[in-house]
Amino acid sequence: MLDLRYVAQNFDEVVARLSRRGTVELGEFKRLFGERRELNVQIEKLRSESADVGALLSPGKQPVTREVRGTSYVQPLGDEQKNELRALSKELKEKSKDLEGKLKEIESQLDQILLTVPNLPHASVPEGRSxxxxxxxxxxxxxxxxxxxxxxxxxxxxxxxxxxxxxxxxxxxxxxxxxxxxxxxxxxxxxxxxxxxxxxxxxxxxxxxxxxxxxxxxxxxxxxxxxxxxxxxxxxxxxxxxxxxxxxxxxxxxxxxxxxxxxxxxxxxxxxxxxxxxxxxxxxxxxxxxxxxxxxxxxxxxxxxxxxxxxxxxxxxxxxxxxxxxxxxxxxxxxxxxxxxxxxxxxxxxxxxxxxxxxxxxxxxxxxxxxxxxxxxxxxxxxxxxxxxxxxxxxxxxxxxxxxxxxxxxxxxxxxxxxxxxxxxxxxxxxxxxxxxx
RNA sequence: GGAGAGAUGGCCGAGCGGCUGAAGGCGCUGGUUUGCUAAACCAGUAUACGGGGACAACCUGUAUCGAGGGUUCAAAUCCCUCUCUCUCCGCCA
Structure with a gap:
């Protein structure tokens, strides 16, 4: 299959080269690719946040300081803070799970497209449809x-x-x-x-x-x-x-x-x-x-x-x-x-x-x-x-x-x-x- | 078909709830030493996808311990399902 990023970055060229074969089947590639990137960024942000929460809740060797949602936390934490963070972590996990589901869907659509797109003809290949x-x-x-x-x-x-x-x-x-x-x-x-x-x-x-x-x-x-x-x-x-x-x-x-x-x-x-x-x-x-x-x-x-x-x-x-x-x-x-x-x-x-x-x-x-x-x-x-x-x-x-x-x-x-x-x-x-x- | 065991980085192999991307070894790369070879010593050594930077060096985020689900604030570690590998017995060639 073709390289996902290559297709995204050279979309017009890819379409032109594929059209030498006859049909081009790139469908909604461009839109899906954009959505994929956006979701990825969001998910990573959520994960990063929940990693911070995890670090604060974990009894590490060194006391940890993290800023979460605008509040800075310093270990050791009080019970109230702990409960706050536990609740937040749950929420973060739910959100990212939701987004991950969407991302999966989009990636499988992109995959479907890429797996059915033929190879690009080499420049030395003769022009022609049959x-x-x-x-x-x-x-x-x-x-x-x-x-x-x-x-x-x-x-x-x-x-x-x-x-x-x-x-x-x-x-x-x-x-x-x-x-x-x-x-x-x-x-x-x-x-x-x-x-x-x-x-x-x-x-x-x-x-x-x-x-x-x-x-x-x-x-x-x-x-x-x-x-x-x-x-x-x-x-x-x-x-x-x-x-x-x-x-x-x-x-x-x-x-x-x-x-x-x-x-x-x-x-x-x-x-x-x-x-x-x-x-x-x-x-x-x-x-x-x-x-x-x-x-x-x-x-x-x-x-x-x-x-x-x-x-x-x-x-x-x-x-x-x-x-x-x-x-x-x-x-x-x-x-x-x-x-x-x-x-x-x-x-x-x-x-x-x-x-x-x-x-x-x-x-x-x-x-x-x-x-x-x-x-x-x-x-x-x-x-x-x-x-x-x-x-x-x-x-x-x-x-x-x-x-x-x-x-x-x-x-x-x-x-x-x-x-x-x-x-x-x-x-x-x-x-x-x-x-x-x- | 029956009974077990296992799957961790290029390879071997620890870990079995919390700064663990993951000890240790081998291999590899660079260096030191050396008449050559060998050896010894020191250092480095995963990949992918984002962000910053000059699409450089580098900095930074996230994911990845067979695959997929679940439990948990937190999973390589616990539970379930699947796949694959191996051993023994039976069967077939």
Missing amino acids: SEQNVVVRVVGERPQFDFEPKPHWEVGESLGILDFERASKISGARFAVYKGLLARLERALASFMIDVHTSRGYTEVLPPFLVNRASMTGTGQLPKFEEDSFKTCGDPELFLVPTAEVPVTNLHRDEVLEGDQLPIKYCAFTPCFRREAGSYGKDTRGLIRQHQFQKVELVKFCRPEASYDEHEALTADAEEILKRLGLHYRAVSLSAGDLGFSAAKCYDLEVWLPAQQTFREISSCSNFEDFQARRANIRFKPSAKEKPQFVHTLNGSGLAVGRTVVAILENYQQKDGSVLIPEVLRPYMGVDAIRKA
Whole structure:
């Protein structure tokens, strides 16, 4: 979330920057902020008074002198004075309790607003309201040529007998798939390959819980706004199935103060991801593109604020490395302000070429969240032993979405005879050079 | 599922109704001493939000001893509820 005081002090600027995304939802922020300050001052005054009363009534080692309500009291006190002060203290407590109630109400309203306001887009983010205005920053590799009509991945998979949507829907419903034989192995091979590449490049592998609590979901920005997108366990304890490893991995350091020289911290994690895909009823109903459950290797970084944009480029390059090694044609696009995710200040999508649809599809999304998640999740670092802790910057990106990588391989490496070649780098993991009809 | 124990500052650990933001230790920072290292000694060492000051140093107010309520003139300390952690038994893997 955004910093309360920053918003208050730079209100117009914040509104202007948010409006690049489209809607601005700051509601009654200004009025509430003013009331909050006023109440705070009043409450502190009352408390200070009652602390004086407390000191006078307490049998301390040294005699105490205090001025309360214009009268000065000197210990030792007479009974009458004591009774006076006791009565006053009660009154003060009641008053401040009353005001505290009001303050609480206002703070929760302010919180509500801040928790649902998205991050400010970075200056380098392209102008625009939708994906139409995303800017292609580079195109890598060559579009594969086919001397036959390339089939969509679901046809490739089903005709090889390694992909089964019908049985998946019997077991679970729409938007699920069953992989069999070498396709199941391909998923495993890809995950291992990706993790091996990333760990060799300085990422620490993490296997986190796949069920997380509400605080974790709030920390990374999924809640409170997008609850309908997630799967939730019923009752007690209330847990959410992770929509991405970003959630558990970023929350590894929630409420922690990291040492400055530990940074940057780089993690990678292979996990399943669960998404309701609410509101996407007509979209991508065929194939593996949009599933309720898929697997992903995620990269997560914690770094110093001044390093985050360099780290963002580097993280994107790390994700791209996988595509390059797999020989897949792709492009990188910088998302326009309006297409940016809720928590992101800047985001590159990597889009892989899918020949059957003659289109690029998102296979990775690499975001810099600046301190937006760190503030929600309270993740700080000490720049040096002497300095105060400050919020880290967090980043993450898919490296890559494994399910969609399977799609890309099935489509780009399909052969005229219906078989699928295995990219060179995966062969040690697969033990075969192609998937052929049994 | 049954029976217990506990949650205090970066960490360990006292305190169990009243100048206690909280002893002591460790760690950390600065200094002294020292051929280097080590050690010893001295000093400093929480965070947040207000007010003053130059959005500096600094001064000052308030809050914070797992969370929330209650008792009391006064709560880290007493009571209630919740959360989490740990130990033992059972159960499952």
